[in-house]
Amino acid sequence: MKKTKEKRVIYYSDELNDDFAGTNIKEQKRVGNNFKYIHKGFFWKLFSAIVYYGVALWVFWIYQVVFKRVKVVNKKAIKKTHPGRFFYGNHTSIDDVYKPGLLVAPRQNKILANPDAVSIKGVSTLAQMMGVLPVPNDISGIKKFVESVSFYSNKKYDIFIFPEAHIWPYYTGVRPFVDSSFYYPVLLNRPVYAFFTAYTKPKGLFARYRKANAIIFVSEPFFPDQTKPKKEAQKELRNKVYAFMKECSQKYSTYKAVEYVKVEKE
Secondary structure (H helix, E strand, C coil): CCCCCCEEEEEEECCCCCCCCCCCCCCCCCCCCCCCCCCCCCCCCCCHHHHHHHHHHHHHHHHHHHHHHCCECCCCHHCCCCCCCEEEEEECHHHHHCCCCHCCCCEEEEEEHHHHEEEEEECCHHHHHHCEEEEECHHHHHHHHHHHHHHHHHHCCCCEECCCCCCCCCCCCCCCCCCCHHHHHHHHHCCCEEEEEEEEEECCCCCCCCCEEEEEEECCEECCCCCCCCCHHHHHHHHHHHHHHHHHHHHCCCCCCCEEECCCCC
């Protein structure tokens, strides 16, 4: 008799703050006023291009498309706008850092990430060259961080944000998230896209080595309403993105590779 895999069960109590990434990084790097977000040097740009175009882009593509069998639906909608856009997606895997390459390749992009991404010695520089912009965990770094997001968007880098903030592996629903990260497209008057990774039963090549198949659904572009107060425009964008994710979750995420069970806090 063929042995079936036991489904992993994760117990949670706080949808906003619980994290199940499993990175086990004991001490985060302090990301504050001294952190260098913007790199204009020739050699940085050269080596960044080599890392991204010469290695990362191809490795990520093969891993995502050939091994993980990730598919993208409605990618053509992205061609309706120009680079410098903001993309918001659900956060269900450490592989999420690879997904921007499937959506806007071959262009380089920037990904807003937890300081964990730059907390490992020897990996911090590589992560930044591949596009990581760590969200500051020191209030002194907020001004430079906001300046860097504006700088790269103006330089025609697409900015990817995971507003749920914490990784819940293979989660099929949509967790609540605040509208603070929608400040940037309102400030810069940039188009916004939502994308949602849905999970289906694993099948096809290498199916036995995957927990699930992934399909990325891309929305039509949303535009900030510049006639409204900034806070109201932020909330409106947030609600549109959330509604798109929720609809995709209910229609297309049909396979639970991991079971999530809510428990009350003690």
